[in-house]
Amino acid sequence: MSTGLLAGPRVIACPVCSLVCEDTLGEAEGRAGVRCPRCGAALHRRRPGGVERAFALLLAALILYVPANVLPVMHTSLFGRGGDSTILSGIIDFWRGGSRGIALIIFIASVAVPCTKFLVLGLLLATARRRSRWARRERAGLYRLVEWIGYWSMLDVVVVAVVSAIVKFQALSDVEPRIGILFFGAVVILTMLSAMSFDPRLIWDGK
Amino acid sequence: MNTVSESMPEPVVARRRWHLSLIWLVPAVAALVGISMLVHAWLAVGPEISISFHTAAGLEAGKTPVKYKDVTVGMVSGIRLSEDGSKVVVTVSLDAAAENLARVDTRFWVVRPRIGTRGVSGVDTLLSGAYIGVDRGSSQEVSRSFIGLETPPSVYGGAPGRSFALRAEDLGSLDIGSPVYFRRVQVGHVVSYQLDEGGENVRLQIFIDAPHDRLVSSNTRFWNASGVDVSLGADGFRLRTQSIATLVSGGIAFATPEHDPGGPVPENTPFTLAADQTAAMAPPDGPAQYLRMYFDLPLRGLSLGAPVLFSGIDVGKVVSTNLDYDPATRRFRTTVGITVYPHRLEGVLKYFKRSDIDPRTQIAHFLAEMVEHGLRGQVRSANLLTGQLYVSIEHVPNAPKVAFDESAHPLTMPTASGSLDRLEEEIAGIVAKINQIPFASIGKNLDAALAHLDVTLRNVDSSLRRVDETLAQLKDARLVPEAVEVLRQAQQAFGSAQRTLDTVDGALADDSPLRGDLGRALREVERAARSLRALTDLLGRHPESLLRGRPEDPPSDMERER
Known part of the structure; x- marks a missing residue:
C-alpha cells in the first residue's frame, strides 16, 4: 500500500506496550479491530479517527468564530458614556484613531491568525483525506507553522482579561468583558485541539 | 525477512462498535450555541x-x-x-x-x-x-x-395628578413650567399654552400634582401671581407676591372661597385666569347691561374703563364716548356708553325680582321706577389734579321729570348736570372775585408807603449817629478831682473797718478770755433759770404762798434727812 521509504516487511508497533508485530491490518483499518497480542490494545497505523476529530473540531471552531466576531467582546465606558465593541469595530476604531500599530496587532492576532489556521488545517485535512502527494514538504512546513502560531492566538483574550482587571475607576472609566470573548477563546482552543488531533504523518501517506 | 514474519504473532480481529465518532457532538454543540446566541x-x-x-x-x-x-x-x-x-x-x-x-x-x-x-x-x-x-x-x-420635542416635557406620562384648562386675556410672564401655587405652596405647573382660534384668548394647560389636584373645585378661582402687587390703602403700604421665583418667571395661584367651596370637578375643566387676586376672588359679574347716556357738556378726562358708581359702589364701566349732534337744539352732545353688571347689586335687586318677566324687562322696569324717583346719571371729577372723571348714578333731589322709554334699545339713562358744572361755576366765581381785587392801586399805595418808610428810616439813622457821637464825647471827658478824693477816703474807711473786724475775730477765738467769761456767765444764767423754774413750780402748786409764805408741807425726803 505505502510506497514509503521503507519497502521492507510491514510491521506495526502497539501504541501501549510498544510490541512490534506484523501488520496484518491490510485495508481493513478503521473497520475491523486489530488488537495487540500481548496487552490487548487496539492496533492502528495512524490514530483512528484523527482526521475526523480534527475536522470536527475545526468545524466547531469555524462555527464559533461567527458569534465571536458578531457579538461584542468588550464594554468600555468613559465618564458614564460608553459602548460595546466587537473585534472588528475595535480594529476600525484604532485604525481611524491613528493607532495603526495596535490595530495591526489586533488584526493579526484575532483575524489573520485564526483565519490562517482555518485555511491551513482545512487544506491539510483535505489533502490528507485524499491522500494527495502534492507538495508534501511544504505541507509539513505549514503544519509546523500552525503549531507555532497556536501559542499566540490567545492574545485577544489576554488583552481583554488584563484591561478589564486594571481599568476599574467606577464612574470615570470602566471596562468589562462581553460574551464574544468567550467564543473567541473557544475558537482558539478548538483550533489548537484540532491541530493536535491531526497526525502529521498523514501528509506522507499519499498514494 | 520471512523468519521475522513467521515468528510474529497474528493480530486478533474484532468488530468495531461505533461508526460515528462522538467527536461530532462538538461542532453540533458549537453550532447550537452559536446559533442560539445569534x-x-x-x-x-x-x-x-x-x-x-x-x-x-x-x-x-x-x-x-x-x-x-x-x-x-x-x-x-x-x-x-x-x-x-x-x-x-x-x-x-x-x-x-x-x-x-x-x-x-x-x-x-x-x-x-x-x-x-x-x-x-x-x-x-x-x-x-x-x-x-x-x-x-x-x-x-x-x-x-x-x-422630537425641543424642550423636555414638563409632565411625564402617568404622573399622578390632573390637568385643567385656563383661559387668560394674555400670557403675561407665564411660560411652560411656570409654577402653580396654592397657599404659596407649589402644587403644579403650566404644561402648555396656545392662542385660541380667534386669537382672543390664551388657553393655558396646567397640571396639578396629586394629591393637591383635589383642592381644585368647581368654584376655584385662578389668578396670575406674576410680579409684585403693590397697593397703598387705608391700612398702609402693602406688597404682595407669591415667591421670588414668580418675580422672575411668573406663576399662577389659586384659591377656593371658603364660604362656597363648590363640588369636585373632572379633569380638563375650564377655568378663567384673572389678572390678580382681587379680581379673581370678586363674585362673578354675570351678564352685562348696556346703557346709554347723553351729556351736554364736554367730557375731557372721561376715559374708557372709567368706573360707574351707583351710590358709591362700583357697578360697571364706561365702554364708549362719542360725539353726537342734537338737531333739535343744534348743539353737540356726548354719548357715553356704559356697561352695568346687575349681579353686583344682588342685594338691592332681590327686592325688585319678579320671576314672571325676563331679566332685561326686569331691569327696564327697575330703572323706570328709579328714574321716576330721580335717579340720574352724572359725571363727576375723580381727581382735581389729573382731571379724571367718572360716571355716578345717583338720586338727584328735585330732578325735573323726564320720560323713560322702557322698550328702547339700548336703554337710555337720563342725566343731570352734575357737580362737575357747579364746581366749574364756583371756580369761575372765585376767579371773578380775584379779578375784582384792585391790585394796581394796592401796589401804588404800597409803593408810596414804602417811600415814606425810607425817609423815616433815614431820620432814625441820623439820630442814632448823633447819640453815638455824644457817647464818644462822654468817654473822652476827665473825671473831676473831687470824685478821686471821695474814693481815697472810702478806701481808708474800708481799711479801718477791716481792722475792727479782725479784733472781733480775735475776741471770738476758742482760747480767748472773753469766750471763757462768756461760758461762765452762761452757766450762771442757767443756774438762775433753774431757781426761777423751782419758784414758778412752787407758785403753780401753792399760789397762796405769795401771800402766806411757804406752806407747812410735809418735809421732803431731803429735808427729813436733814
Missing part, C-alpha cells in the same frame, strides 16, 4: 424608529443612548438631514423589550444641560454627553416616525 441577539433588536429634531447638537450615531426612566432602551444608529434640509432625522434602534414605547403619542426630546430661571437640569449630561429621553404615550397605536 438568534438571541437578533431577537433583542427591536424596531427602528426615526425622530426629527431641529438640531443634532450633542447627538452621535452609535454613541447616544435612548433612555426611558433612566434605563437605556435603544441607541442612535444614524443621523441624517431631512430631504428638504430643514430638520435632522435621527434613526434609533430600540431594544426589543422597549418595542411598546413606540406609540403614536410617545414623546422624544434631547436631554442636554439646561440653565433657566427655574433651575438647572441635565447636569449629568455635561460629562456623559446628551441622550434622548422618552416619555411613553398612552395610545395603543404604534408609530415608527416621531417629531
Whole structure:
C-alpha cells in the first residue's frame, strides 16, 4: 500500500506496550479491530479517527468564530458614556484613531491568525483525506507553522482579561468583558485541539 | 525477512462498535450555541424608529443612548438631514423589550444641560454627553416616525395628578413650567399654552400634582401671581407676591372661597385666569347691561374703563364716548356708553325680582321706577389734579321729570348736570372775585408807603449817629478831682473797718478770755433759770404762798434727812 521509504516487511508497533508485530491490518483499518497480542490494545497505523476529530473540531471552531466576531467582546465606558465593541469595530476604531500599530496587532492576532489556521488545517485535512502527494514538504512546513502560531492566538483574550482587571475607576472609566470573548477563546482552543488531533504523518501517506 | 514474519504473532480481529465518532457532538454543540446566541441577539433588536429634531447638537450615531426612566432602551444608529434640509432625522434602534414605547403619542426630546430661571437640569449630561429621553404615550397605536420635542416635557406620562384648562386675556410672564401655587405652596405647573382660534384668548394647560389636584373645585378661582402687587390703602403700604421665583418667571395661584367651596370637578375643566387676586376672588359679574347716556357738556378726562358708581359702589364701566349732534337744539352732545353688571347689586335687586318677566324687562322696569324717583346719571371729577372723571348714578333731589322709554334699545339713562358744572361755576366765581381785587392801586399805595418808610428810616439813622457821637464825647471827658478824693477816703474807711473786724475775730477765738467769761456767765444764767423754774413750780402748786409764805408741807425726803 505505502510506497514509503521503507519497502521492507510491514510491521506495526502497539501504541501501549510498544510490541512490534506484523501488520496484518491490510485495508481493513478503521473497520475491523486489530488488537495487540500481548496487552490487548487496539492496533492502528495512524490514530483512528484523527482526521475526523480534527475536522470536527475545526468545524466547531469555524462555527464559533461567527458569534465571536458578531457579538461584542468588550464594554468600555468613559465618564458614564460608553459602548460595546466587537473585534472588528475595535480594529476600525484604532485604525481611524491613528493607532495603526495596535490595530495591526489586533488584526493579526484575532483575524489573520485564526483565519490562517482555518485555511491551513482545512487544506491539510483535505489533502490528507485524499491522500494527495502534492507538495508534501511544504505541507509539513505549514503544519509546523500552525503549531507555532497556536501559542499566540490567545492574545485577544489576554488583552481583554488584563484591561478589564486594571481599568476599574467606577464612574470615570470602566471596562468589562462581553460574551464574544468567550467564543473567541473557544475558537482558539478548538483550533489548537484540532491541530493536535491531526497526525502529521498523514501528509506522507499519499498514494 | 520471512523468519521475522513467521515468528510474529497474528493480530486478533474484532468488530468495531461505533461508526460515528462522538467527536461530532462538538461542532453540533458549537453550532447550537452559536446559533442560539445569534438568534438571541437578533431577537433583542427591536424596531427602528426615526425622530426629527431641529438640531443634532450633542447627538452621535452609535454613541447616544435612548433612555426611558433612566434605563437605556435603544441607541442612535444614524443621523441624517431631512430631504428638504430643514430638520435632522435621527434613526434609533430600540431594544426589543422597549418595542411598546413606540406609540403614536410617545414623546422624544434631547436631554442636554439646561440653565433657566427655574433651575438647572441635565447636569449629568455635561460629562456623559446628551441622550434622548422618552416619555411613553398612552395610545395603543404604534408609530415608527416621531417629531422630537425641543424642550423636555414638563409632565411625564402617568404622573399622578390632573390637568385643567385656563383661559387668560394674555400670557403675561407665564411660560411652560411656570409654577402653580396654592397657599404659596407649589402644587403644579403650566404644561402648555396656545392662542385660541380667534386669537382672543390664551388657553393655558396646567397640571396639578396629586394629591393637591383635589383642592381644585368647581368654584376655584385662578389668578396670575406674576410680579409684585403693590397697593397703598387705608391700612398702609402693602406688597404682595407669591415667591421670588414668580418675580422672575411668573406663576399662577389659586384659591377656593371658603364660604362656597363648590363640588369636585373632572379633569380638563375650564377655568378663567384673572389678572390678580382681587379680581379673581370678586363674585362673578354675570351678564352685562348696556346703557346709554347723553351729556351736554364736554367730557375731557372721561376715559374708557372709567368706573360707574351707583351710590358709591362700583357697578360697571364706561365702554364708549362719542360725539353726537342734537338737531333739535343744534348743539353737540356726548354719548357715553356704559356697561352695568346687575349681579353686583344682588342685594338691592332681590327686592325688585319678579320671576314672571325676563331679566332685561326686569331691569327696564327697575330703572323706570328709579328714574321716576330721580335717579340720574352724572359725571363727576375723580381727581382735581389729573382731571379724571367718572360716571355716578345717583338720586338727584328735585330732578325735573323726564320720560323713560322702557322698550328702547339700548336703554337710555337720563342725566343731570352734575357737580362737575357747579364746581366749574364756583371756580369761575372765585376767579371773578380775584379779578375784582384792585391790585394796581394796592401796589401804588404800597409803593408810596414804602417811600415814606425810607425817609423815616433815614431820620432814625441820623439820630442814632448823633447819640453815638455824644457817647464818644462822654468817654473822652476827665473825671473831676473831687470824685478821686471821695474814693481815697472810702478806701481808708474800708481799711479801718477791716481792722475792727479782725479784733472781733480775735475776741471770738476758742482760747480767748472773753469766750471763757462768756461760758461762765452762761452757766450762771442757767443756774438762775433753774431757781426761777423751782419758784414758778412752787407758785403753780401753792399760789397762796405769795401771800402766806411757804406752806407747812410735809418735809421732803431731803429735808427729813436733814
